[in-house]
Amino acid sequence: MSKASKPKKKSIESSNRTSISEQLPEEVEREQEEQEEQEEQEEQDVQQTPSKHGTLWVIAVPIGNLEDITLRALRILKSVPLIACEDTRTTKQLLQLLGVQAPQLIACHDHNEEQQIQRFCQHLESGKDMALVSDAGTPTLSDPGFKIVRGVSGQGLKVVPIPGACAAITALCASGLPTNQFEFIGFLSAKDQARRKQLELYKENTNTLIFYESPHRLLDFLADAVGVFGAQREAVIARELTKKFEEFRRGTLGEHLKNPGIIRGEIVVLIAGANKGSQELSQQDTETLARHALQQGMTPTEAAKWLSREANLNRKEAYALILTIVEHKK
Numbered sequence: 001m002s003k004a005s006k007p008k009k010k011s012i013e014s015s016n017r018t019s020i021s022e023q024l025p026e027e028v029e030r031e032q033e034e035q036e037e038q039e040e041q042e043e044q045d046v047q048q049t050p051s052k053h054g055t056l057w058v059i060a061v062p063i064g065n066l067e068d069i070t071l072r073a074l075r076i077l078k079s080v081p082l083i084a085c086e087d088t089r090t091t092k093q094l095l096q097l098l099g100v101q102a103p104q105l106i107a108c109h110d111h112n113e114e115q116q117i118q119r120f121c122q123h124l125e126s127g128k129d130m131a132l133v134s135d136a137g138t139p140t141l142s143d144p145g146f147k148i149v150r151g152v153s154g155q156g157l158k159v160v161p162i163p164g165a166c167a168a169i170t171a172l173c174a175s176g177l178p179t180n181q182f183e184f185i186g187f188l189s190a191k192d193q194a195r196r197k198q199l200e201l202y203k204e205n206t207n208t209l210i211f212y213e214s215p216h217r218l219l220d221f222l223a224d225a226v227g228v229f230g231a232q233r234e235a236v237i238a239r240e241l242t243k244k245f246e247e248f249r250r251g252t253l254g255e256h257l258k259n260p261g262i263i264r265g266e267i268v269v270l271i272a273g274a275n276k277g278s279q280e281l282s283q284q285d286t287e288t289l290a291r292h293a294l295q296q297g298m299t300p301t302e303a304a305k306w307l308s309r310e311a312n313l314n315r316k317e318a319y320a321l322i323l324t325i326v327e328h329k330k
């Protein structure tokens, strides 16, 4: 439909006035511009959908604060007959809170994503749209959905993203760490040795590094990070973003390990990139790790074993340092 032939919708602002003649010419012009922009956006959405086939809308939802849903996301969530989600109960609750009547919901997770692709392709080929959401934030980022997006787009069907909240970007933009170059890493392995190996890969990386971490693994993560990057490396712990107890803790890795603050809720850890030539662990870094091991209640032998692995020391040296600290404390 051409713009000229479209009936103009009345905006909320103009409907509050008794007569259109009360409006200043600039206001009328601005309202018309806004109206046209909205119509263009709606047209764009329609044009992006091939006439015969439906579209898979990949929709970001809030990461805590319900107001962080976009108007576009709301409009599309209200219009689709099917939503693929992580957990149907969580999505049902979210839709209810957003005032959206739940359409058909299908749970997708790492184990069944592949089997669902054909089903979703058939749905889209029949001309119907569908949405993909996760429990929180942007789907496919440390969340399921990648295989669906790949499968659906691989069949030549349209996939359109609706951007919104993402914990990594939310944390980065207020962290105070450089944003010009960053690397999203997400969750590392839950296993000690594997996690340590993964961190080693980023030892000399000069980009700001973004990790997701669960509260019960935070201290282990920080200890490994001190072992790899050194206690002086700048880092930010961003917790409970967009929620009531949102917190940004800024400092060095050593300071965070010594005093991590409240270890609860959802956490993003950001680590500053490497400065060239500062890769070796200092004596101070090694001592920070040794103290941490003893504070965790390890025996001197356990602490020495742990320290030799974390700080890449031989066992004898590690044991000597642990004993010095224990004796010094006495």
Ligand code: SAM
Residues within 6 Å of the ligand: 063, 064, 134, 136, 137, 138, 139, 140, 141, 142, 143, 165, 166, 167, 168, 211, 212, 213, 214, 238, 239, 240, 241, 242, 243, 266, 267, 268
């Ligand atoms: N897809 C999501 C996104 O776009 O950020 C991430 C989902 S991932 C399964 C969940 C992890 O993201 C949490 O363990 C935490 O590390 C991070 N996260 C999610 N919401 C958060 C929040 N409100 N504050 C801090 N971190 C959050």
